[in-house]
Amino acid sequence: MLKIGSHVSFSDKGLPSATAEAVTYGSSSFMIYTGAPQNTRRKPIESMNIEEGQAAMNQAGIGEIVVHAPYIINLGSYKSNTYQLAVDFLQEEIRRTHALGVRNIVLHPGAFTDKDAEYGVNRIAEGLNEVLNGTSETDVCIALETMAGKGTEIGRSFEEIAQIIDKVQHNERLTICLDTCHIHDAGYDIVNDLDGVLKKFDDTIGLKRIEVVHINDSKNPVGAAKDRHTPIGSGWIGFEAINRVVHHESLQGRPFILETPWVGKDAKTQRPMYEVEIALLRGNVSERFGESFLSDVERLADFFNKQDIGARSFVLDTWNLLKNDAKAKKADPREPMERLYDLAMEASLFPELTEEQVNQRLVAWFAGAGK
CATH class of the missing domain: 3.20.20.150 (Divalent-metal-dependent TIM barrel enzymes)
Incomplete structure (x- = not known):
């Protein structure tokens, strides 16, 4: 193991x-x-x-x-x-x-x-x-x-x-x-x-x-x-x-x-x-969290796809923005996970879930789970 x-x-x-x-x-x-x-x-x-x-x-x-x-x-x-x-x-x-x-x-x-x-x-x-x-x-x-x-x-x-x-x-x-x-x-x-x-x-x-x-x-x-x-x-x-x-x-x-x-x-x-x-x-996400977890990740992926947001491109573009644009960083210092969390919450995707649970699904989305 x-x-x-x-x-x-x-x-x-x-x-x-x-x-x-x-x-x-x-x-x-x-x-x-x-x-x-x-x-x-x-x-x-x-x-x-x-x-x-x-x-x-x-x-x-x-x-x-x-x-x-x-x-x-x-x-x-x-x-x-x-x-x-x-x-x-x-x-x-x-x-x-x-x-x-x-x-x-x-x-x-x-x-x-x-x-x-x-x-x-x-x-x-x-x-x-x-x-x-x-x-x-x-x-x-x-x-x-x-x-x-x-x-x-x-x-x-x-x-x-x-x-x-x-x-x-x-x-x-x-x-x-x-x-x-x-x-x-x-x-x-x-x-x-x-x-x-x-x-x-x-x-x-x-x-x-x-x-x-x-x-x-x-x-x-x-x-x-x-x-x-x-x-x-x-x-x-x-x-x-x-x-x-x-x-x-x-x-x-x-x-x-x-x-x-x-x-x-x-x-x-x-x-x-x-x-x-x-x-x-x-490699045991469904065993640990249940099949509904992967369904939630698929829902998250569909939501971001409709907004033309890709996991890797969004992450790297955000870090580049925060690194290279001081004005942008001062105006919005949120890191990639926090920005994506806010988008999911604004859309009320998972009103029944805690902040930790939503963030767990974001991490799984980064990894390509649920595809």
């Missing part, structure tokens, strides 16, 4: 609550932060209810899961206190990951800030050596995430990641988290040349190191170096390209994790599209 899941929250109740949330999306894997991703405050390992959570995972048929390190730690920093905080925290987070029974902790490699890329590569490798040497009692791997190239972050090219790996002593404990939005934004054309991109990765780093894949669409064209995620199908990568990634023979067996943003006009009721995204990629 395809190991596909979502990024889920990690409340005070620990692993059981994360598992329960993942189940609502139909996940067969999931990724967690062991606390808030914006800070390094963490509760004791004993409070994570690990045994109860693992029992819940077994009951739900969820096997391999992933931990993600918080964004704010920076192994690439030249500031000694920032660097040491990253080293010390990562060592403790690896021990927490080990206690959870998880193999991979995903890490944004770091940023060189006021130095240069060569300094950043060397500093990150130095930090990884300290972290791995200080946690030799575990078999937890650090999955270096491919980055989009915004600012001074390292990991924006396969070559930079390879340079880091080559400088780390125990690099058998370094794996890779391949992020579709990030490599697209970094300039790798996975839409038109996925095989070529994967061959380049294999030649530079080795496909065997990939142990986690983040699947996200992008709000920006290839090479933009922006890193802005959007629900699958509503961005520049598109459903078909992401579907090819998920089902590519060279990537099978890895957990595929969604990090697509939550959507909705009301912040209090916003929800992610994980459930429908997983069902579309798994």
Whole structure:
């Protein structure tokens, strides 16, 4: 079965609550932060209810899961206190990951800030050596995430990641988290040349190191170096390209994790599209949502066809408009999904459905479901 899941929250109740949330999306894997991703405050390992959570995972048929390190730690920093905080925290987070029974902790490699890329590569490798040497009692791997190239972050090219790996002593404990939005934004054309991109990765780093894949669409064209995620199908990568990634023979067996943003006009009721995204990629939409769901998607498609609105052309034209026309963006900053949602609501297509349910059908329309 395809190991596909979502990024889920990690409340005070620990692993059981994360598992329960993942189940609502139909996940067969999931990724967690062991606390808030914006800070390094963490509760004791004993409070994570690990045994109860693992029992819940077994009951739900969820096997391999992933931990993600918080964004704010920076192994690439030249500031000694920032660097040491990253080293010390990562060592403790690896021990927490080990206690959870998880193999991979995903890490944004770091940023060189006021130095240069060569300094950043060397500093990150130095930090990884300290972290791995200080946690030799575990078999937890650090999955270096491919980055989009915004600012001074390292990991924006396969070559930079390879340079880091080559400088780390125990690099058998370094794996890779391949992020579709990030490599697209970094300039790798996975839409038109996925095989070529994967061959380049294999030649530079080795496909065997990939142990986690983040699947996200992008709000920006290839090479933009922006890193802005959007629900699958509503961005520049598109459903078909992401579907090819998920089902590519060279990537099978890895957990595929969604990090697509939550959507909705009301912040209090916003929800992610994980459930429908997983069902579309798994190919069991009618089983998950029922045949009436596909009938609704057909109705949506007919409505948009009558207005001469095509899914891909509308998405890309809207992103181009928002990118290239400042006046148009100021007058109407709505993104593609929100504009299409408003059209459907103005026509009263689905008065009985919630905002989340309408958005789920939009995502399915992007994917061509119901045709």
